[in-house]
Amino acid sequence: MLITSKGKNALKFMVNLSLHKDSGYMKLKKIALEEELSEKYLEQIVSYLLKAGKVRSTRGNNGGYQLIKEPKDYTVGEIIKCLEGDLAPSECVRRDGPICERREKCFCYPLWEKLDLALNEVLEQTTLQDLIDWKINDKKGA
Amino acid sequence: MLITSKGKNALKFMVNLSLHKDSGYMKLKKIALEEELSEKYLEQIVSYLLKAGKVRSTRGNNGGYQLIKEPKDYTVGEIIKCLEGDLAPSECVRRDGPICERREKCFCYPLWEKLDLALNEVLEQTTLQDLIDWKINDKKGA
DNA sequence: TCCTTTCCTACTGGAAAAGTATGATTTATG
DNA sequence: CATAAATCATACTTTTCCAGTAGGAAAGGA
Numbered sequence: 111m112l113i114t115s116k117g118k119n120a121l122k123f124m125v126n127l128s129l130h131k132d133s134g135y136m137k138l139k140k141i142a143l144e145e146e147l148s149e150k151y152l153e154q155i156v157s158y159l160l161k162a163g164k165v166r167s168t169r170g171n172n173g174g175y176q177l178i179k180e181p182k183d184y185t186v187g188e189i190i191k192c193l194e195g196d197l198a199p200s201e202c203v204r205r206d207g208p209i210c211e212r213r214e215k216c217f218c219y220p221l222w223e224k225l226d227l228a229l230n231e232v233l234e235q236t237t238l239q240d241l242i243d244w245k246i247n248d249k250k251g252a
Numbered sequence: 253m254l255i256t257s258k259g260k261n262a263l264k265f266m267v268n269l270s271l272h273k274d275s276g277y278m279k280l281k282k283i284a285l286e287e288e289l290s291e292k293y294l295e296q297i298v299s300y301l302l303k304a305g306k307v308r309s310t311r312g313n314n315g316g317y318q319l320i321k322e323p324k325d326y327t328v329g330e331i332i333k334c335l336e337g338d339l340a341p342s343e344c345v346r347r348d349g350p351i352c353e354r355r356e357k358c359f360c361y362p363l364w365e366k367l368d369l370a371l372n373e374v375l376e377q378t379t380l381q382d383l384i385d386w387k388i389n390d391k392k393g394a
Numbered sequence: 395t396c397c398t399t400t401c402c403t404a405c406t407g408g409a410a411a412a413g414t415a416t417g418a419t420t421t422a423t424g
Numbered sequence: 425c426a427t428a429a430a431t432c433a434t435a436c437t438t439t440t441c442c443a444g445t446a447g448g449a450a451a452g453g454a
Contacts, residue, residue, distance in 0.1 A: 395454100396453105396454085397452100397453090397454085398451100398452090398453085398454105399450105399451085399452085399453100400449105400450085400451075400452100401448100401449080401450070401451090402447105402448085402449075402450095403446100403447095403448095403449105404445105404446085404447090405444105405445080405446080405447105406443100406444085406445075406446100407442105407443090407444090407445100408441105408442085408443090408444105409440105409441090409442080409443100410439105410440085410441085410442095411438100411439085411440075411441090412437100412438085412439080412440095413436105413437085413438085413439095414435100414436080414437075414438095415434100415435085415436075415437095416433105416434090416435085416436100417432105417433090417434090418431105418432080418433075418434100419430100419431080419432070419433095420429100420430080420431075420432090421428100421429090421430080421431100422427105422428095422429090422430100423426100423427085423428085423429100424425105424426090424427085424428100
């Protein structure tokens with residue numbers, strides 16, 4: 111599987127922040143409840159988003175998390191990347207991994223490149239705002 | 253990672269058979285050597301291709317494996333599927349898996365669908381013959 | 395009968411995923 | 425100032441899957 115629960119949880123968290131972007135700091139506990147995620151596990155995941163500068167936080171009694179940019183300015187790729195590292199369909203095309211020495215003679219390598227391109231095109235072009243808009247249009251259609 | 257060594261080995265094996273499609277039955281041992289794969293491990297992998305009817309075989313002294321169709325009539329998707337099962341970027345869009353009960357309210361589900369579509373488009377449209385042709389054109393270009 | 399090859403099944407070591415558990419630190423509030 | 429509620433940090437566990445090894449049975453040609 112390409113995208114694990116870490117990436118999914120991170121994305122759900124970010125979407126939830128997007129939905130409440132004008133409500134000040136949001137508590138992780140509340141989001142975990144709404145999205146039906148383990149609170150402690152989500153804490154761990156969010157720490158990566160924090161380190162990567164994707165969200166800002168305050169501690170203490172009335173603490174919580176908040177987006178830094180507008181939802182339309184986050185791509186889903188940049189979010190998932192914080193958790194999953196460089197996203198690639200095959201080890202062979204990881205930008206952060208070692209270069210395969212059989213690459214030149216390998217008949218499959220061009221395929222991995224094509225898959226990688228197709229994937230990352232979707233990931234780079236889709237924003238958090240898109241995820242929200244798609245849902246709204248879904249409801250209209252139904 | 254979406255595609256593991258099983259799928260890759262299977263694909264390399266099938267490409268190798270394609271390259272020698274007019275040479276009768278090919279020995280697994282020789283292919284393992286050429287592709288630098290573990291012989292015993294490859295045996296295991298090929299057994300799936302055999303069960304799925306993707307290749308035919310004979311045993312004994314002059315045994316080996318052979319394609320059943322022309323290289324242009326195998327999609328890479330159908331090969332990889334034999335080893336990896338239904339290929340999906342996220343658990344949520346596996347055709348063979350259980351349906352997620354949060355699907356309706358999930359903001360991410362449409363994204364998984366889009367990724368799935370993009371992936372499978374490449375996988376269904378690419379044939380073994382394409383892999384070979386791409387390599388030939390590569391050499392021309394260089 | 396031997397040798398080579400495919401075929402079958404069990405086992406193993408290691409890595410990564412998916413969380414749990416524990417507690418420290420910060421901060422608004424009574 | 426004490427307390428409660430939140431974030432932050434780390435260590436541990438449990439499970440699952442990947443990748444490969446091992447040993448031999450069955451088949452077929454010489």
